[in-house]
Amino acid sequence: MIRPRRNRKSPAVRDLVRETTLSPADFIYPLFVHDKDTDEAIDSMPGCTRWSLEGLVKEAGEAHALGIPAVVIFPAIAENLKTSEAQESYNDKGLVPRAIQALKSAHPSLCVITDVALDPYNADGHDGLVRPDSDGNLEIVNDDTVAVLCQQALCHARAGADIVSPSDMMDGRVLAIRESLDAEGHTDVSILAYTAKYASAYYGPFRGALESEPKAGDKKTYQMDPANVREAIRETMMDEDEGADMIMVKPAGPYLDIIAKVKESTTLPVAAYQVSGEYLMIKAASQDGWLDEKAIVLESLTGIKRAGASIILTYFAKDAARWL
């Protein structure tokens, strides 16, 4: 008789036949930073912190020592620096360039990734510039935003970023950023594109962390409709053509089918972002022992990797690296 259970009979046999293995080397650790001397717990994301520069460097060092190769930094920008044109997003003396420099000088082998989008800097809380159209309705404009994103990517590259990661979902930004970087000699700076970023309710806790909730409207004219999968393939083909080095699907857990299909349609490395709402659901359910946090975290990350993501952005990166 054919008995599949023979391949499950002992830990040793299960180790031999396992198809998916998680490793700390799969993780990108998202870290929040603010321009204050103290570290602050984030109410909307229990267990996460808005770090001072000093705290950021220490936390990133601990993660790197556990085998995590990369961090991505998200800045909480002071309210008085937010403007309608988001000029602070390309200030060479701004918080992000200083964070990049501090991280790279303390941990030269750590891969430092930056978020390229305007929402932390934009008085309107949108990823792009908000302008009235001819009828007076507010519009998130594409091409003028891309010009600012190029300035922002250059600012990060000058400060020493290894990878810039546009999360804005404007059309044409990957090519424009690639050309801007190359023209200034940053030919080795990579682009990790948020290729299939969905207009998701799972981002709620993150916007609390950065106080970057859109002031008016939603993000549905630029982020993707959760109902669509073929459109993700179209976005993938475009970002590959435009010169992306890696592509990303976001969120991760509720979008495993997207990860799998995107993986089949590209030869680029595929990343997936286990976002703040996914994090919070596991945290909340584990707090009173309703779920076993460690088991759930490792199972959710294994599922994301099995679906096809070889790179996972997760707020659990440091815990998971410790557990593995």
Ligand SMILES: NCC(=O)CCC(=O)O
């Ligand atoms: N551009 C980064 C994000 O929007 C993160 C969303 C989340 O973790 O919910």
Ligand SMILES: [Mg+2]
């Ligand atoms: Mg696109």
